[in-house]
Amino acid sequence: GESVGLHLPTLSVQEGDNSIINCAYSNSASDYFIWYKQESGKGPQFIIDIRSNMDKRQGQRVTVLLNKTVKHLSLQIAATQPGDSAVYFCAENMGTGRRALTFGSGTRLQVQP
Amino acid sequence: SQTIHQWPATLVQPVGSPLSLECTVEGTSNPNLYWYRQAAGRGLQLLFYSVGIGQISSEVPQNLSASRPQDRQFILSSKKLLLSDSGFYLCAWSVQDEKLFFGSGTQLSVL
Numbered sequence: 113g114e115s116v117g118l119h120l121p122t123l124s125v126q127e128g129d130n131s132i133i134n135c136a137y138s139n140s141a142s143d144y145f146i147w148y149k150q151e152s153g154k155g156p157q158f159i160i161d162i163r164s165n166m167d168k169r170q171g172q173r174v175t176v177l178l179n180k181t182v183k184h185l186s187l188q189i190a191a192t193q194p195g196d197s198a199v200y201f202c203a204e205n206m207g208t209g210r211r212a213l214t215f216g217s218g219t220r221l222q223v224q225p
Numbered sequence: 226s227q228t229i230h231q232w233p234a235t236l237v238q239p240v241g242s243p244l245s246l247e248c249t250v251e252g253t254s255n256p257n258l259y260w261y262r263q264a265a266g267r268g269l270q271l272l273f274y275s276v277g278i279g280q281i282s283s284e285v286p287q288n289l290s291a292s293r294p295q296d297r298q299f300i301l302s303s304k305k306l307l308l309s310d311s312g313f314y315l316c317a318w319s320v321q322d323e324k325l326f327f328g329s330g331t332q333l334s335v336l
Contacts, residue, residue: 157327
């Protein structure tokens with residue numbers, strides 16, 4: 113079936129660098145996307161969301177880009193800090209009446225000091 | 226503001242024992258409620274969701290059940306736990322199927 117997936121299971125960056133976490137989705141009916149951050153032993157925290165009628169949305173130090181042509185979603189973190197180390201999940205609402213988000217398998221971001 | 230409470234934080238149970246995990250939400254009315262399970266180092270698997278009192282939808286066949294006796298209370302249960310029920314259980318709520326807000330999770334170990 114259609115699902116959300118991630119290209120890189122682990123991403124290691126230097127403190128202060130920019131991070132880019134990618135996500136591929138295959139359901140063209142998806143109309144809403146979210147990025148979550150999960151620290152070890154904790155529940156996922158909402159970071160940023162974007163609707164399918166947008167290509168880009170910016171938050172504080174984070175930017176989400178949506179490319180509907182290739183069904184690709186990315187999360188950019190500027191000036192990555194040690195506190196950004198976590199697992200990041202993308203999620204999609206497939207818009208089929210199913211009342212829940214579908215989550216990808218996650219990417220672990222490791223920030224090296 | 227809205228808050229979600231989930232307990233206990235950790236639980237160790239023998240195989241064959243019953244399970245009851247509770248989740249409550251404050252500061253909102255008629256939320257959609259969800260139970261997810263997360264295996265170590267893996268993604269989130271939706272177990273149950275509820276759009277109202279007494280309304281439960283199951284996503285996967287399993288050894289677990291859910292109930293919603295009150296508008297802002299969601300309970301995950303099992304009559305007899307299996308080893309495969311071990312995992313990190315997360316309760317979440319949303320309004321109108323938008324972004325989910327998660328609880329702090331329960332780490333369940335079945336031995």
